[in-house]
Amino acid sequence: MIHIPILRQGKPYKSIDVNRAFHYRTGEQLAEISQANIGLIRRDLLKQGEMQAALQGFTTRELIALAKKAAKHFAEDELPLGDSMQSPDDIVKQITGTTGSPNVMVRRNMEKVRGVLDSMETVLSGLTRLPDLDMLDRGYGEIGGRALSFFPRGKSLGVILPSNSPGVHSLWAPAIAFKTPLILKPGGSEPWTPYRIAQAYIKAGVPPEAFGYYSTNHGGGGEILRQSGRGMLFGDVGAAKAWSGDPRIEIHGPGYSKVILADEGAKNWEKYIDLIADSIAQNSGRSCVNCSSVWTTANGKEIAEALAERFAKIAPRAEDDPEAAVAPFASPDIARRISAMIDQEMDGAVDLVEAKRGTPRVADKDGCTYVLPAVVHVDKSHALANREFLFPYASVVQVSPEELPDCLGPTLVCTAITSDRALQQRLLANNHIGRLNFGPISTMKISWDQPHEGNLFDHLYARRAFQSVLETVA
Amino acid sequence: MSTANAPELAARVQASKEALDAHVREIIEWHFNPETGCPFWLNWAENAGWDPRKEVHNYADLDKFGNFEDDWLRGGPVRRWVPKGYADKPVYVFETGGSTGVPKSRMQINDFRIDYEQFSTTLPDEAFPKGSDWLMLGPSGPRRLRLAVEHLAQHRGGIAFCVDLDPRWVIKLIKRGEIREAELYKQHCIDQALTILRANEVKCMFTTPKLLEALCEKIDLAKYGIKGVFCGGTEMTPQFHRFAVEELLGPDVYFAPTYGNTLMGLATHRAPAKEDNWAIIYYPPAPRALLEVVNPDNPLELVPYGATGRVRLTTLTKETFIPRFLERDECEREAPCDQYPWDGVRNVRPFSKFQKSVVEGVY
Numbered sequence: 001m002i003h004i005p006i007l008r009q010g011k012p013y014k015s016i017d018v019n020r021a022f023h024y025r026t027g028e029q030l031a032e033i034s035q036a037n038i039g040l041i042r043r044d045l046l047k048q049g050e051m052q053a054a055l056q057g058f059t060t061r062e063l064i065a066l067a068k069k070a071a072k073h074f075a076e077d078e079l080p081l082g083d084s085m086q087s088p089d090d091i092v093k094q095i096t097g098t099t100g101s102p103n104v105m106v107r108r109n110m111e112k113v114r115g116v117l118d119s120m121e122t123v124l125s126g127l128t129r130l131p132d133l134d135m136l137d138r139g140y141g142e143i144g145g146r147a148l149s150f151f152p153r154g155k156s157l158g159v160i161l162p163s164n165s166p167g168v169h170s171l172w173a174p175a176i177a178f179k180t181p182l183i184l185k186p187g188g189s190e191p192w193t194p195y196r197i198a199q200a201y202i203k204a205g206v207p208p209e210a211f212g213y214y215s216t217n218h219g220g221g222g223e224i225l226r227q228s229g230r231g232m233l234f235g236d237v238g239a240a241k242a243w244s245g246d247p248r249i250e251i252h253g254p255g256y257s258k259v260i261l262a263d264e265g266a267k268n269w270e271k272y273i274d275l276i277a278d279s280i281a282q283n284s285g286r287s288c289v290n291c292s293s294v295w296t297t298a299n300g301k302e303i304a305e306a307l308a309e310r311f312a313k314i315a316p317r318a319e320d321d322p323e324a325a326v327a328p329f330a331s332p333d334i335a336r337r338i339s340a341m342i343d344q345e346m347d348g349a350v351d352l353v354e355a356k357r358g359t360p361r362v363a364d365k366d367g368c369t370y371v372l373p374a375v376v377h378v379d380k381s382h383a384l385a386n387r388e389f390l391f392p393y394a395s396v397v398q399v400s401p402e403e404l405p406d407c408l409g410p411t412l413v414c415t416a417i418t419s420d421r422a423l424q425q426r427l428l429a430n431n432h433i434g435r436l437n438f439g440p441i442s443t444m445k446i447s448w449d450q451p452h453e454g455n456l457f458d459h460l461y462a463r464r465a466f467q468s469v470l471e472t473v474a
Numbered sequence: 475m476s477t478a479n480a481p482e483l484a485a486r487v488q489a490s491k492e493a494l495d496a497h498v499r500e501i502i503e504w505h506f507n508p509e510t511g512c513p514f515w516l517n518w519a520e521n522a523g524w525d526p527r528k529e530v531h532n533y534a535d536l537d538k539f540g541n542f543e544d545d546w547l548r549g550g551p552v553r554r555w556v557p558k559g560y561a562d563k564p565v566y567v568f569e570t571g572g573s574t575g576v577p578k579s580r581m582q583i584n585d586f587r588i589d590y591e592q593f594s595t596t597l598p599d600e601a602f603p604k605g606s607d608w609l610m611l612g613p614s615g616p617r618r619l620r621l622a623v624e625h626l627a628q629h630r631g632g633i634a635f636c637v638d639l640d641p642r643w644v645i646k647l648i649k650r651g652e653i654r655e656a657e658l659y660k661q662h663c664i665d666q667a668l669t670i671l672r673a674n675e676v677k678c679m680f681t682t683p684k685l686l687e688a689l690c691e692k693i694d695l696a697k698y699g700i701k702g703v704f705c706g707g708t709e710m711t712p713q714f715h716r717f718a719v720e721e722l723l724g725p726d727v728y729f730a731p732t733y734g735n736t737l738m739g740l741a742t743h744r745a746p747a748k749e750d751n752w753a754i755i756y757y758p759p760a761p762r763a764l765l766e767v768v769n770p771d772n773p774l775e776l777v778p779y780g781a782t783g784r785v786r787l788t789t790l791t792k793e794t795f796i797p798r799f800l801e802r803d804e805c806e807r808e809a810p811c812d813q814y815p816w817d818g819v820r821n822v823r824p825f826s827k828f829q830k831s832v833v834e835g836v837y
Contacts, residue, residue: 016713016752037713039687043721046691222653242651 002031002094003082004191006215007198008044009051010208012082019215021189024100024330025319025367031094033191036214038223044212045227048155051181054209060136063177064120069204070197071117075110079199081192091192098189099163100368102317102324105283112446113197116170120177126447127174127457136178140466149466154229154248156181156212157460160221161194162234163187168252168287170446171456172232173197176206178460183212183228185221189330225249230460250454254388255288255412255434257443258295260427262401265417266298272417272440273303277310279415279443281373284327285392289413289435291443292388293395300398304377308352311373311392316365326392328368335369336362338389342374345383349376380407405430413443486815490760494816495532497761497790502530505795510559514546515795517554533764536788537774542799547578547737555581557793568618570736573645577616580736585762585793586618589739590626592759593732596742597630601702601728605631606677611667611685612707613641618736619707623680635674637666664688671698682707683714690722706732706740709823712752719752732756733822737796738763738787744811744818753821757814764788765819767807770827773800779809784825801825 005012015034022029055063078085086094088110095106116123124133130148135141140149157175161184162168175182184194198211214220225231231249233239240253259276261269279291296303317324329335339362342351351374354361363370373392378385385395386409399407401420405427408414415437416427427436434454437443505511506519506526519526529538547555552567560583568586569577608627614620614636627634647656667689670676677699681689686705689695695703703723710718710731719729733756734740741756741763758765767783769775777783785803789796804825808818 016716017711035713037711037717039683039714039722040717042687042691226653226657 001029002084004031004033004195004215005082006034006036006040007195007208007211007213008040009047009054010198010202010211019188021098021191023097024328028097030097031191033186033215036216036220038216038220041214041216041220041223042227044214045156045183045224048181048227048229051209051212052152052155052179054207055176055179055181058179060124060133060177060179063179063206064124064133066201066204066206067117067120067174067177070200070206071114073203074117074196074200075114077200077203079196079203081195081199086192086196091196094192095190096319098192098330100319100328100330101284101286102327103320104322104324105327108283110193112170113173113193116173117197117200120174123174124177124457127455136461140468147466147468149464150461151464152178152180152229153460153462154180156183156228157230157232158183158185158224158228159194159232160185160225160234160239161187161190163189168234169193169197171252171454174456175460176201176210178457180230180460181210181212183214183224185224186213186215187234188215191215232459250459252288252454255290256293256386256388256410257289257291257413258293258408258411258415259291259443260404260408260414260416260418261294261296261298261303262404262416262418262423263297263420265419266296269296269299269303270306273306273310275415275440275442276303277307280307280394281311281314281325281392282442282444284325285373286327286390287444288388289443289446290388290392291413291415292393293386293397295397295399295404295408297399297401297404300396301377304352304375304396307394307396308356308375311353311375312356314373314392316363316368316370316372318366326370326372328365328370329390332364332369334390335371338391339371342384342389342393346376347383349378349382349384351376405433408432413437415439415441415443483810483812483815486812487810490810490815491533494761494764498530498533498536501790501792501795502526504559504792505557508558510557512557513554533788536797539797541773542796544578544737544799547580548576552579552581555579555794560793566618566621567616568621568736569616570618573642573649578736580618580794582618582793585739585791586622587625587629588791589759589762590622591629592762593740593742594626594629597702597704597730598728601730602630602678602704603701606701607632607674608634609667609670609676609679609681610634610636611663611679611681611689612637612639614639617641619680622740623704626680627678630678632678635670635676637663637670639663660685660688664692668692671700675699677701678704680704680706683710683718684708686718686722694724695722696724696726700727702728702730704730704732706734710754711823712754712821715746715754716752719746733819735801737794737799738765738789741765741819744813755808755818755820756822757808757811757816757818758787760814760816762789762791764790764816766817767805767819768800770804770825773798777807779807782806785819785822 005014017035018032019035020029021031078087092103092106096103157180159172186194198213202208233243233249234252240251243249243251259279276294314325353373353375361372361374363372371391375394376384377396380397380399385397404423410432412434414433417440505515556565563583566582568580571577610623612619624634644656644659723729731743731754732740739759741758744755766786767777768786769777770784785801785805787799787801802825803822805822806820808820810816
């Protein structure tokens, strides 16, 4: 039986309390995961200074090089997993086993993690916008003759991770290159990726002391966020709300990402329909960067029908089928509850995909339960107009150009396909949009030289006023 | 764990059962005799239409009472619980719960002293030296624990230093989501403890798991001269047990986990053995109180040894009679052992069916 230990400054620790992870379909036990008690976490976090010191001896360039090596280890090598070893193929099967995500989606997400590690210099340049990353080592420098200085806001980054998509790990992985130790709480059914990232970094030469990995309960997660210098939380609306007042914590709740079509974009919608469908359905709609609503100034009904036509062809497939486009739910009960919630809120609307498919939204196949894609065409005040679910779901909402973007609400990623300059200006000025794409760019597409879902550098470092007189003080 | 051979242990178990049955008859006679019983139980018997003195002959017969309802202990007049036989004695009222609503009360004259004097015999003298002073870092106010620990210290020839700690306030803070305030309050308690430890030569202490963790974040108890820690008040997991012994206290400080409450008294832990893998195994102070592990769906049925069930408490003292009370805890049933020839409980934890509504880990 695979045992995933706690990592205490990189040292494996086997707890007496364990959680068990089971295969979503067969029910076979795949691993036991050591659970950290709250006191143990608190005690370890008293040593954040030591953890931070372990990274201070490296230059940023050295850490970038180690990240590049880690990318290779992560993607290609056998790495320690408790007392056993884990190959790249093993982890794909393990993630599929405990989350239900098909192999093809897991591989895509693994590639995303590899990509961020391999492109660390680009990522850091994108996040910092510094022409010279050595400035991070010196703590000060100049741009255009103006002095700049940065200091770390905390001694560590505590991260409460989700289970729904391993791609999110690309968001915190650069912390090591920013000389910030990691305190990780893995998601209950996805303990695999964060452990492997830590092992890849360690094999590459990053000091083990920089890594804490604590599978723990809700209280333990809260303690990680309270005690770590800085925090990052992936969670649902409730979890996000509980921490929304704490500026130390960067919150990744629901994304409510959107595609906007206006003027020529709305007129020529057929040209962009594949991109919109991909934004909605890639990764089985499980990411916060998946589009969950399409806002258009014309042809709303036609767009909704065209999306439904495409999505009606999506059917459950085997987990190792490269064409698999929708993931089953590890808990059939959750699948049914989500679908029932949508039905209850229809209020006269119709799931156009279900109508075209001719079969119910919830489907059982080979012992697995799926929620198949859904599209509704509704007005902006409808309860389903601006929602997000853990499967490929989208509303299509037709509005007047003047209503945009005020009608959108919080939006993690907004792809705006329009040549309306005034609308573009209003979008640029909108403070509810996290990432703005102008033109036909999938909401799922991440550019490594751009900050995404918050800027990790701004979260970990602050700028201070700085002056210096370069003379020796006698 | 037992060092006695099987027939010898069986004989001890049988002897303890016989002693328990005799004790039950004595307690029933006391509580249901109009000259000595308390108003509550005398009224109860009158309404029930049967006389326990005639129908209860042994421990098993207590099933006839059905399950004790803890709501009976809420509110006044509290003197309905004072046995007439003790009417002229000074009475204490101890409370449990009460962060919202009316607390449960237990009237006592000497029970807390008797319970803790019995418990004292289980403490190793080298870890809790006679004549040493104590720190009571636990709940104060109308709690039995505060006076009981002070009596324990005095009984062993020492003085108990106490802190102010109101667990009801902590529960309110937690329920309101004011975790930072709760943390500050905890630090306030720890600060009081540190002041005492720095100014006095204290060798023994009582505290709760969370306060032990918090205190050990500040100081090394062994360096402060602490020899033994008696710990209880909230749930302790096997992992916590190990963490406390290996990391919080180290090899020079003895750890005595206990399970208890105002209604029962104190269950003592069996000395840990390697094969127990840090499981915490408690034995109740029979015959004054018994803990059994019953089928949650049929509380009259004991589960087999090793199986999980709900904790059922029966308290049998002349001051307090509580038959068949279903605790809000679950655990595994533990077989009698050499030291305790009656049933024990293993790894007590909040009853899983109640977990969502119970605020645990208060102080």
